[in-house]
Amino acid sequence: MPPTTRLLDAPAMGRVLARMASELVEQTAGGGAVVLVGIQRRGVQLADRLAPLIEPQLQLPLWRGTLDITLYRDDLSAIGQRPVVHETRLPSDLNGTTVVIVDDVLFTGRTVRAALDEIADFGRPRRILLAVLVDRGGRELPIAADVTGLSVTTTAGDQVSVSVKELDGEDAVDLSRGGRPPGASA
Amino acid sequence: MSTAILGKDLVGLEPLSGDQIRAILDTAEPFKEVSERQIKKVPALRGKTIVNLFYEASTRTRISFEFAEKRLSADTVNVQAAGSSISKGETLVDTARNLEAMRIDMVVIRHGASGAAQFLGARIQSNVINAGDGKHEHPTQGLLDLLTLRDHFTNLAGLKVCIVGDVLHSRVARSNIWGLTKLGAQVAVCGPATLLPRDIAELGVTVFRHVAEAIQWADALNVLRLQLERMTAGFIPSLREYNRVFGVTNERLARAPKDILIMHPGPMNRGVEIDSDVADGPHSVILPQVTNGVAVRMAVLYLLAGGSPDWAAGGGDTA
Numbered sequence: 001m002p003p004t005t006r007l008l009d010a011p012a013m014g015r016v017l018a019r020m021a022s023e024l025v026e027q028t029a030g031g032g033a034v035v036l037v038g039i040q041r042r043g044v045q046l047a048d049r050l051a052p053l054i055e056p057q058l059q060l061p062l063w064r065g066t067l068d069i070t071l072y073r074d075d076l077s078a079i080g081q082r083p084v085v086h087e088t089r090l091p092s093d094l095n096g097t098t099v100v101i102v103d104d105v106l107f108t109g110r111t112v113r114a115a116l117d118e119i120a121d122f123g124r125p126r127r128i129l130l131a132v133l134v135d136r137g138g139r140e141l142p143i144a145a146d147v148t149g150l151s152v153t154t155t156a157g158d159q160v161s162v163s164v165k166e167l168d169g170e171d172a173v174d175l176s177r178g179g180r181p182p183g184a185s186a
Numbered sequence: 187m188s189t190a191i192l193g194k195d196l197v198g199l200e201p202l203s204g205d206q207i208r209a210i211l212d213t214a215e216p217f218k219e220v221s222e223r224q225i226k227k228v229p230a231l232r233g234k235t236i237v238n239l240f241y242e243a244s245t246r247t248r249i250s251f252e253f254a255e256k257r258l259s260a261d262t263v264n265v266q267a268a269g270s271s272i273s274k275g276e277t278l279v280d281t282a283r284n285l286e287a288m289r290i291d292m293v294v295i296r297h298g299a300s301g302a303a304q305f306l307g308a309r310i311q312s313n314v315i316n317a318g319d320g321k322h323e324h325p326t327q328g329l330l331d332l333l334t335l336r337d338h339f340t341n342l343a344g345l346k347v348c349i350v351g352d353v354l355h356s357r358v359a360r361s362n363i364w365g366l367t368k369l370g371a372q373v374a375v376c377g378p379a380t381l382l383p384r385d386i387a388e389l390g391v392t393v394f395r396h397v398a399e400a401i402q403w404a405d406a407l408n409v410l411r412l413q414l415e416r417m418t419a420g421f422i423p424s425l426r427e428y429n430r431v432f433g434v435t436n437e438r439l440a441r442a443p444k445d446i447l448i449m450h451p452g453p454m455n456r457g458v459e460i461d462s463d464v465a466d467g468p469h470s471v472i473l474p475q476v477t478n479g480v481a482v483r484m485a486v487l488y489l490l491a492g493g494s495p496d497w498a499a500g501g502g503d504t505a
Contacts, residue, residue, distance in 0.1 A: 068216065070230075071220075071230040072228060072229055072230075084212075085213060085488075088216065088219055089219070092224065117229070121224075122224070
């Protein structure tokens with residue numbers, strides 16, 4: 001079966017998150033309250049990890065939120081099965097805040113596009129940043145991350161899977177090479 | 187992989203499995219939050235056209251469906267029997283086919299004839315949702331009652347729910363009985379013999395002849411509206427007498443061994459089947475029922491929009 005490479009194990013993931021946290025502190029300095037918004041599902045757990053790393057260094061209030069973008073997807077009628085909708089919980093007023101969208105993998109950019117639309121329905125943040133654990137390339141929209149844990153070059157058939165203790169029993173990032181032409185040197 | 191949670195139509199709760207009903211209720215949970223937002227709208231059904239085809243009067247159900255549709259960004263049209271070509275004698279199927287020729291996606295139908303929704307669903311391509319057909323079923327009301335019960339009791343297995351009143355004419359009662367029994371609740375009915383279907387016990391429900399007995403037994407009462415407009419045949423001696431034996435009053439509830447949750451599908455006849463101090467009392471969830479109605483209907487619309495048409499025919503316990 002397709003070979004799987006472990007890109008990050010638990011200690012490495014911890015170090016990457018710590019670095020992402022300090023970059024986020026730097027980038028959010030001098031703004032309004034910071035709202036850390038995890039995208040369902042694994043972005044929520046990653047935001048949970050980042051929050052305690054950021055909070056002591058931050059001179060600003062840190063708020064939390066979760067976002068389910070299912071209802072904002074642009075491919076809803078193209079997919080047969082309705083995906084399960086998870087909880088969305090955001091501060092009632094985002095005006096003037098710095099929102100940090102936290103997600104596990106950045107790929108086509110469509111999830112982030114949907115998240116931006118949804119956030120716009122909750123208010124007008126002063127700034128929106130994007131923090132992702134893995135950027136695997138392959139963008140279909142003009143979207144880029146502000147803080148990236150790990151960049152990896154992939155082809156469309158590859159699978160990047162992020163596991164978190166809370167849902168999957170371990171912290172890890174794995175890459176399985178798909179059936180597409182081998183190579184695309186990393 | 188491509189099996190949807192629901193089929194093409196939602197005709198009633200009888201053809202659904204317990205798992206399907208639970209899936210609808212679980213889907214309704216996140217939709218509750220959408221109605222609490224400042225901008226109460228998500229784009230999930232953008233571009234879908236939905237016709238609300240109402241052959242019978244309705245305020246709550248029609249508005250609730252309309253809110254649910256609009257909060258999912260669907261485009262909606264309301265057709266009422268009076269003032270449309272229905273009053274010129276057009277048949278149900280012709281009306282629906284004409285609507286379909288204008289490229290609609292879903293029909294929400296309320297009709298006085300039992301089976302109207304199923305009849306229509308078999309004849310048109312669009313999704314059909316039953317918003318009450320004769321004395322048959324009113325599935326979204328049943329679902330919102332289940333959701334409200336689940337909000338309070340978490341688990342419905344073993345819960346004792348008594349449906350009080352005019353069970354004979356009530357599609358709400360039938361949808362409740364199917365839904366509750368499929369989720370493992372114990373169901374009883376209570377009402378005058380003239381207003382209970384003759385073979386009601388065959389649905390697996392207990393029968394009480396006096397509301398005082400029901401109150402001793404139940405965790406929750408679902409009090410039905412006495413359908414005065416259908417009462418021309420002398421089903422009860424008088425409203426006062428009905429109230430004396432079957433009215434849910436604070437004096438009666440005070441003798442219950444525990445607090446009983448009070449539900450009513452509306453519209454209420456205050457002082458007939460339910461007293462005002464009960465309807466407005468601390469254990470009444472009549473208004474939360476209405477709130478849940480919008481969430482449940484959003485869930486049904488959302489799930490049906492992803493249904494595969496060939497699946498519905500299989501019915502029951504497929505997934």
